[in-house]
Amino acid sequence: MIISELKPLPEILSFLQKERKIFIVGCKGCAEVCQTGDEPQVLEMERQLEKAGKKITGYCVVDFLCDKALIKTMLLPHENEIDAADSLLVMTCGVGVQATAAVVNKLVHPAANTLNIGGTAGTWRGSERCRECGDCVLDLTGGICPLTECAKWLINGPCGGAKNGRCEVEPDVRPCGWHLIYDRLKQLGQLDRMRIAGSIVKNYARMEPPKRLRSSLMWAMEQKDTGA
């Protein structure tokens, strides 16, 4: 299972600053268990966003948002609502955000941070999609994770090492992650996201499971089981 938690509402609203019409995507997998992106949370988000002056064109809660084929099928009846939206807000782990970005030709925003993989990973097995960094940056990068797609985990743009769009580390098998991000943002007319002022200094302390999780009953039981 993948553990996620919702980002604070002001951060989510900051992502949506330039947009008014939003389509919300939830998930009945891990995000349901974590109460991040099940129907009640989606409906609550709809209320909050409408209170903030947004128009929700529709929503869809997919059984497993890490399954790209399933997303396509589930979103099909919502085509018009998605077309009418400026962007999509995805209330799941980073894998769900990236899976949605991969099948929908619209800007996607993450509503949650992914904290850790509490067991089995999702069903998008093609490659590692989320490092559970606890501080999701997919909003800036068009739904493509620079921590997994870039060998150097760069978050402030491409290094000088890519040649013909291929990564210097394994050019035969690996595209430059920032090339993918650039192409995607360009296609969406969102290149300004690469131009944000200054630099991001990543908070790697967030990669540790948060205190809240460590003080949970589940955690305490595990400690007891292992005698740690």
Place this chain on the structure above:
Amino acid sequence: MTLKEKLQKGKFVVTAEIGPPKGVDISEFNENAELLKNRVDAVNCTDQQSAVMRLGSLASCHLLKEKGIEPVFQMTCRDRNRIALQSDLLSAYVMGIENVLCLTGDYVTLGDHPDAKPVFDLDSVSLLHAARQLEQGKDLAGRELHGVPKFFLGATVAPSADPVEPQLIKMERKVKAGAQFFQTQAVYEPKAFESFMKQAKKFGVPVLVGIVVLKSAGMARFMNKNVAGIYVPDNLIQEMEKADSKLDKGVEIAARLINEVKGMCQGAHIMSIGLEAKVPAILDAAKL
């Protein structure tokens, strides 16, 4: 006058680079330094170039400084986290080293310790930001410093990258983060460089054009195939192929390129890669 002062005065500057040795025999390093002394305005010391473990860049800069050569301290983010990087910036300053070229760094698998754990806690942009923060009296954690350093911060850009737009976007971010000068990846096409400079001009920072001396047609083809952000056009490859003395031809081409782009930028950065001895000949040929 320092490199910074010369650039501020509008002088066309020339920088070169020396790769520190693998080991502690610094005799060749010293010889190369003597060759460059009084011929160039500053000398870069590379930081574990190509991810190959060698004598450190900071110690090498200190050696240059002792000889009266102005060093440019190259720093990559591959091998040190933010604690070590900030500490080395402070160390550089107390040794009188103020020019710092901030780089992300080649990946570990490109070098001779491919099993190493890569760091990349910061990157070129956030390293510039960290240095700028130190100059304002605070570290990245917001703690106050006792005594504040001052730097002349540099960064790199690849004018011949295809597409060039991501390079320009990152250049802009580097400027916003604190970059005060740029040394570019090798340039072989004056026309393409001219159009790059037209777009880079708006950032208002001096650009030193990167010059890599060609040693053979094979080297040019190798770079075209394997080295990021470099493109050697066919006419130069043919010129190299036909030349009797490849080395003399390489020097001639380097000098010609400098002269062709001189009016477009604020200086030249000559990366001789083992041919430090040829730098004076290039400068003579370019009448610099």
